[in-house]
Amino acid sequence: MGQISLVFASIGLVLFSGASANPLDKRAAVDDCLSRLKVPVFTPGSGDYTQALKPFNLRVTFKPAAYAVPTTVQHVQDAVSCGAQNNVVVTAKSGGHSYGSHGLGGEDGHLIVDMKNFNTVTVDQGSSTAVIGTGGRLGNVATALYNQGKQAISHGTCPGVGVGGLTLHGGYGLISRSKGLTLDNIVEATVVLANSTVVTASTTQNPDLFWALRGAGAAFGIVTNFKFKTFTAPENNIVFNYQVSPGNAAQLAQIINAMQNFTRFEQPPELNMRLFLSGFTTFSGVYYGSRANFDAIMNPLKQKMGIGNAFGSVSTNSWLNTLTSFSNGPLQQAAVYDTHETFFSKSLMPEYLPPAAVDALSRYWEQNARSNSRSWYLLFDSHAGAKSAISSVSADSTSYAHRNATFKMQFYDRVNSGNYDPSWFPFLNNWIKAIKDASPGINYGMYINYADTSLTKDEAHKSYWLGNYDKLVQVKAAYDPKKVFVGPQLVGS
Ligand SMILES: Cc1cc2nc3c(=O)[nH]c(=O)nc-3n(C[C@H](O)[C@H](O)[C@H](O)COP(=O)(O)OP(=O)(O)OC[C@H]3O[C@@H](n4cnc5c(N)ncnc54)[C@H](O)[C@@H]3O)c2cc1C
Structure with missing residues (x-):
């Protein structure tokens, strides 16, 4: 549990001073x-x-x-x-x-x-469910689920991320197009409300709270655990990773356009994939099926993307090795977590990137990003689409607002040492501006799990929750009228 100390300040020494400014x-x-x-x-x-x-x-x-x-x-x-x-x-x-x-x-x-001490994972194999504490980290949770009957849930890739924040605001990973977001797999949540009572939220108990928790949870209470649906971990998964080297803006645009068309209409749910654009660029993912079927899908797609000859690796992996392939380190996390980065990040969740937006994005890469020596990246995750499990959930059944976002785009600019200089903010801000200027009238949406600290409250509310925001404010008023759970970008703040 780490070193915890109890404070026993004597009662009466301290008098509460009412509504102090600070x-x-x-x-x-x-x-x-x-x-x-x-x-x-x-x-x-x-x-x-x-x-x-x-x-x-x-x-x-x-x-x-x-x-x-x-x-x-x-x-x-x-x-x-x-x-x-x-x-x-x-x-x-x-x-x-x-x-x-x-x-x-x-x-x-x-x-x-x-919530670090709320980290247990208990599988009920009979009902294919697991009760998972919100303070668990994904790598530990995945390992514990697997050790209890080879069970799994859909979740993000970084093993240090907490179950609480990930699940309450989305939860996208490399099986989400097959199994949905993490929040799509919640059966029920145990929640401490603003008035200190404990309730269960599910489709039958406090359904409006349950709706709000699945996309905007931080503003509605403290969740102590979730009951999730589990599935038997798939084995023999095809993990692929190709190095691609777009030589100019036109080549990058071809890659993005072909990937987008494929994701929107053809990409089968058992294929999950991403384009990682950076100083080195990769096209990678997982296919949950046979190698022969993978080849039949991937070879024509690579041709359309103009990367038919890309060098890379394709291997067959167990579930835990599949997770490890994308985790940048071991799944098991130390009791004291001490991994950090220094960065500024933004996101876009477009239903469709019009050709003019793809061109603007690609030109900005050619003219401004390629020459940037900081450790930046732009990640395109294939997210929604006609055959994606994420899009199979109706737009109003949870407060997660991005069911039809073809790509989950994450813009990330980090320094390997020292502070992030304020003069670097325009690098990503201008990239997004170039895309938006080229495609006026589109509300792209953003993902609160990639919180953008440069947004005003109003921008945050409109971008993170789109058309669900007004209903969220109503649910907030019902469950937290005195605004106990607020923050610079949370619902109702
Ligand atoms: C290295 C890295 C990799 C990532 N990879 C992915 C990925 O693959 N897929 C993806 O979807 N996202 C990913 N993310 C984003 C991640 O999902 C979010 O940052 C998420 O909010 C982190 O959750 P946390 O509990 O670790 O964070 P915290 O900072 O602890 O919490 C985040 C928010 O959730 C609230 N919250 C946390 N716990 C509770 C609780 N128990 N009850 C109520 N509110 C709570 C907090 O108040 C806060 O508002 C990644 C982030 C990082 C840093």
């Missing part, structure tokens, strides 16, 4: 409340606290008002009540991988409720 001034009052209710905390100055405040994205750090590390659901309820009583907003943290460090509040002064 939530950091309320640290003593909140700590006192947590102490009285025996909620474990990390205290400033301790090694645990210092480590816990290091987010995945070191560019975006924040100072909380207090830091709770509950071990029971009652602790979570008590922590929420301490925040609410003291007018300090409450934020759940699971894996700490939010690009905007939203797990640390996304701004100073929140009471952080770190």
